Amino acid sequence: MRFGINFFPTVGPAEKPADRYFAECLRLAEVADELGLDHVKTVEHYFHPYGGYSPDPVTFLAAAAARTASVRLVTGAAIPAFTHPLKLAGKLAMLDNISRGRLQAGFGRAFLPDEFDAFGVPMDESRERFQEGVEACRRLWTEEDVRFEGRHYAFGPLTLLPRPYQRPHPAILVAAAFSPESCAAAGRAGHGLMVVPSILDRERLQGLLAVYREGWAASGGAPGAEHVHVSYECYLDEHDSSAAYAAGRAYADNYRAKLAEAVTAWGRTRSDQYQGYERLVEGVKRIDYDASLREDKLLVGTPEEIAERLRRIREHFGEVTVSLHVNSGTTTVERAERTLRVLADRVLPEFTRPREQSPAAAR
């Protein structure tokens, strides 16, 4: 298994000014680098305290790249629907060069109606725009004199500058929520997969990973070289299980409150390409902290308890890459740093193997 940090701001200006939030994240990125963690990752969201401090993940990751030497930089996820692929491929290639090959490019479809509405992009075009955007980036990175004739983008012949540092191209990861078809397609394409266990039953997530790994193997990928990112909120107390339990609840409650506010528009939105999302409004309300803990959807506890959770996660999901959400903005950076140091010292060695090649390079 591999471990990194997921920076997902769940604060607004009333709770923490953005300059402080970013200063804390850069400090934690340095700690991650020092501890030999696998990656730092951040999100693309807008307008709401649910991720909205990060409308452009590349901007933060470029700053993190300049402060670190070996940790990987992951967009988790960049949204092709909101940026022209010439721009997106270009700035990701800049980040790959600035970081000397440490980029892993995660792409997502987005799912918040307010974001699509603001950009004037129909949600019913989400899947096509996503596929076109990812394909355009891949071709711009690997080919010269690219002529692209899509439904939403058409350009060329032209050659992207700068060329990416990693050849044939930076690893591509695809964010998937519920769709087995998306997971199978990601595997067949040789992409990595990013999933969120907190919103899925364990059996359903196991099903998604199984079809992803089948797709990977069917296209000739080496078994075990596939790349699955899973994100967990993490709240650790070194000695006191009850204290971790109480503080973890506050942490999870804040995340859920911010998510609930961001998905409000699903109460008045329907899209063929997001079937069932109208149930998110109710679904988020029903999330139960105790049940989430029982099902290992949260990494809350003492080091020993978190180790037990990780053993079960490995048993259920295999050798995945874990992104730890230790810094929502609502707790102190000192606590987040202490969490990382204690984990690195007492928990992670049991689970980590030497750093592996990226999926693109391994194929």
Place this chain on the structure above:
Amino acid sequence: MRFGINFFPTVGPAEKPADRYFAECLRLAEVADELGLDHVKTVEHYFHPYGGYSPDPVTFLAAAAARTASVRLVTGAAIPAFTHPLKLAGKLAMLDNISRGRLQAGFGRAFLPDEFDAFGVPMDESRERFQEGVEACRRLWTEEDVRFEGRHYAFGPLTLLPRPYQRPHPAILVAAAFSPESCAAAGRAGHGLMVVPSILDRERLQGLLAVYREGWAASGGAPGAEHVHVSYECYLDEHDSSAAYAAGRAYADNYRAKLAEAVTAWGRTRSDQYQGYERLVEGVKRIDYDASLREDKLLVGTPEEIAERLRRIREHFGEVTVSLHVNSGTTTVERAERTLRVLADRVLPEFTRPREQSPAAAR
């Protein structure tokens, strides 16, 4: 006067890999910060070795922000026509927070037909898209619940996150090439101005600055608080005037060759909004090194000679901010660093006043 660095890559993969180019620029940004220089600036261009290593200036500037403490970060220029204003305002606000208020947001219309063609943006919409984009950013930075109803963009009501660090907003600079109307409008709006002396007769540039300063004063700006950025290629030899002259020619020739290749499409392009640009193809060919030197369009020479040039520049253009292009990618980073250190030691003290407030704050 104030002095900073203009990073304008004029190299392609055959000349210098992009990872090396960016590593050198980050090193020079650190030197600029250490020497107390005013700013580092970079460009937005695509596909050609004329600037094409920098398709997203914010990405590089975010990395530079993470390596520096006091130097300002200037987009010179970001192109609203190629990025949705929600995205552009958002990532500039992230950079302003990451740098704790060191952003100066320069915007430009772009002028290369290949870039407009690739993005599918008609050049005849250039002026409107520029004005809408800048206005959208300004409103997103200063207002909440923004409802924007433009010809090219419509959104809202929504509130941008993160809020910018600087209040009321980061300084806005506008790139102008030839148009007195654009310069007057920039002054009236209280924006800074970015001009390129190498492509203009001195008298014509003086005319542009005069109408800019008139506009500035007419809208109540304090005299002397206006903000004019001028860019110069700079090649210094500590002791040997002839050596500087010869190496400066190679430096200028490379820039001109890359520019000539990038403007080729003007041979087959016409636009009402770029009148006279069809003459660029011939105009670039006619640029004469010796005449450029005589007219102080290049900062080439010994420290004493460069000081003499700067005295004349100050006499002609007033208390401008000078962006030094010391690192095209074709010379060594060691030479570029030495140039900065010698200038800071022996030339700039005569010309620099204590750092002033930004134009926005000064109004």
